[in-house]
Amino acid sequence: MRIPDETLAAIRASLDIVEVVGAYVPLKQRGSNYFGLCPFHQEKTPSFSVNPKLGIFKCFGCGAGGDVFAFIQQIEGVSFVEAVRLLAERAGIPLPQSEEAGEDEREPLFQALRFAARFYFTQLTHETSGKLARAYLKSRGVRPATAQRFGLGYAPKAWDALATAAVASGFRLEVFEQAGLVLPRRERGGFYDRFRHRLMFPIFSHVGKVVGFAGRLLEPDPEQPKYINSPETPVYQKGRVLYGLYQARHAIRKLEEAILVEGYTDVIALHQAGIEHTVATSGTALTLEQVRLLARYAKRILLLYDADPAGEQAALRSIDLCLAQGLPVYVVVLPAGEDPDSFVHQNSSEALQEYLERYRLDFISFRHQLARRQGMLDTPEGEAQLAREIVQSIARFPDPLLRETYLRRASEVLRLPEVRLFELLRVLSSTSLPSSSPPRIPSAPTSPPQPSQSLLPSEKLLLRLMLQEGRSMVAFVLGHMALAEFTEGPPRQLAARLLEQYEAGEPIDARPFLEGRYGAELQQVATDVMMDPYEPSEGWKRRGILVPRISDQAFEIAADAIVRLKLQRIDTVIHQLQQEQLRSQHDEARLREIMQQLITLQRLRQEISHRTFLNPDLLS
Incomplete structure (x- = not known):
């Protein structure tokens, strides 16, 4: 719409x-x-x-x-x-x-998920139904304000509490099924709730839409997993979402750093302790898409994983993904048996902040310490393998200056000559890296159009003058220029739209183009020409005309730009004919035609150079 x-x-x-x-x-x-x-x-x-x-x-x-x-x-x-x-x-x-x-066909799913999140939150705050869930949160030290900030909720201990509420509110349960909230009954028909008697963690997209849920058991049940998560849906892919990013994004931008942890409760505990630049993966290993998402907000990553073999392996997998996207990586190893949630509850938030600063390791030192604990440094072969793995990680980093800095750091940690590591880096850089770490791409979701690559400087100036000076300039420029003389595509479309407005008696205004009312392509080219710095050419400098100050000499500058653009178009045709002339040496008839065309074009070029085609009546 x-x-x-x-x-x-x-x-x-x-x-x-x-x-x-x-x-x-x-x-x-x-x-x-x-x-x-x-x-x-x-x-x-x-x-x-x-x-x-x-x-x-x-x-x-x-x-x-x-x-x-x-x-x-x-x-x-x-x-x-x-x-x-x-x-x-x-x-x-x-x-x-x-x-x-709007026009998003996924909107019914978002509406269903938003309804479910409100329903679960209402159940959590209900005096009777949410009593056990509130008691659990209290025992974990989660304050009501924190629960509200993260939208925590409670799924009632009933087969179809959500389904019944949804139908009563006019929803179709088929949409709730597609959103992963209900399941079909096989025998009797109908639907029942996917989440029952669980503490609910809504998962938000980075722009604040509920896309899924995680539900934690409140009472032990050997037949049920501790956590269950929403299935993959058209709006929720686990590998593309980071838990807590919506709440953390402003703090991440401010500090230019993101702390990455493993669990939902770790994120909540650290945010409550004032460490708000914390996010977590949604029950999966870190993915390339998640790193690219983080790269929009952070300039470096701090990995804060559990101090166990699984946490160490997760850190190793994450390092290369982050480096390949240009994000420096640091690692903090917590004391044995601790996770971020337990550490912050047994200590103060200030103690955790101090620990994070005191014990953060760059990825080279982390890998070296881990290799030492694993006995990898007990043999020369192990030392050589570690050096090769570290340099291979450095080779993934796109910034050549940081690669050199990391190599010097690796030389200090590994006690190997820099020259040896540089030689190894050159060898590794000349070979393809493993497919698990593709090269960095821009963080923007799609590459923006780039009309400036095909626009000639004189053409840019003419479009800008018409947008800026209005109807009299449109009459002057398009009174001396054919639309076909503008570059095919958005530039020519913009000139044609200006001509349509002029002929319809409408005012010429750049703002509708800049605001995208005529489409994204014309918005892009209008932005391009209006923001171009327009360095004065030598010809304009000699004439004493300063291009950025165009109001007094607008028509003189436009006339000069028209001449330049026409000459460039003619020179392009002349060059093409000269190339064809070389290929047509054995075709006398075609050679005579080409010679005649070249003579005509040269005469036309001379006339244009002397400005004999300009209509003085349009200069006003």
Whole structure:
């Protein structure tokens, strides 16, 4: 369903794009714009710019650009409707349910899961039904405010409590079945609840939608597993979700670090202790998709796994996945028999903070200590194998400067000459890495379009002048240019749309294009041309025309750009004919045609150079 333009305009007017982007990217003001390192690709020199006056952003490195909605879409990996919902919540502007639902066919599943989460929370807070669950939470030190923050709940000790409540509220149980909340009865028909007499942990997506649940037994039952989880559904894939990320994302961005633990209760205990940049996998080993999700928020990872062989192996698997995505990794090993939940309850939060800082190891030191405990360093072959494994891990890191730093660190820890490790790194870098660690890709969910790669500088300038100067400039430019002279695709479509507006007597305004009212492709090219820095050419410098200050000399600059663009198009055709001329040496008839065409083009080129085609009546 289309969200009304006035609703979008109200949200834009209520938000400062610099503040929205600044929550994700550190920005510094330079002139009228703000600059920072692009969050969509790796770079060392800031090429990411935000223009608060136009309400748009643009990266001159990777080509990403658009308005505030486009930024949230790309940085959070969500649909346009979901980006609107997130920004509407930030702005305090309510969206009608029909608009909020949008066009996502998964919305009925989200509605079912949201209903279930509210139902379970209501049951937890019910004086009678939730008494045992509340007592359990109290015994684990979970405060009511913490339970509410994570949406904890209770699934009643009944076969169809949720199913009955859902039907009474007008839901179809087939949707609840698809969401993994109920199961079909084989004999009698109908449905029964998947989760019964369990403490419920709702699992949120990184944008705050309930996508699944984990349920923990409240009383021992040898015939039941301690935990059961939602099955894979169209909205829930375990390997793509991190428990606690929705609650932790702001703290992770602020600290530029994410702590990764193993269990739901570990996350809750650490958040309650004030260590809010903590997340956990949803009952699976860390996956590549989860690391890519973390890379949108964190610049480094701290692994805090249980001090047992399983935790050590989980840490080893996680290290290479993080390194391959450009995330430095540190490891903290807790005392034997402890997990994060037990440690924080037996000690203070300050003690855990101090422990995390004092005993954090870089991944090289961690692997070295683990190898020593396992007896791997007792033989020369074991030492050589460890060195090879550590250098292989370093080779996965995409930043060459950090690779060198890690190699120096490995040389210190392993007591091996740097030159030997560099030689090994060169050998490993020239061979393919194991498939379990693919190379890093940008954290944005899809690569943004990059129209700037096909746009000529003069063409960019003409489109910008028309968008900025209005109807008289559209008349001047398109009175001297054919649409076919603009690059095929979005640039030509933008020029055609401007011509349509002019002929219909409509005002020319860049904002609808920048806001995406004419589609994402035209939004991208409009953003591209409006944010382009436009370095003055030598010809413009000699004329004393400063391109960024175009109001006084707009038509003179446009005329110069038209000439340049026409000459470039003619030169392209001349070059193609000259290439064909070389291939047609034995075809005299075709050679004569080519020569005649070249003569005509050269005459036309001379006329264009002297500006004889310009209509002085349009210069105003």
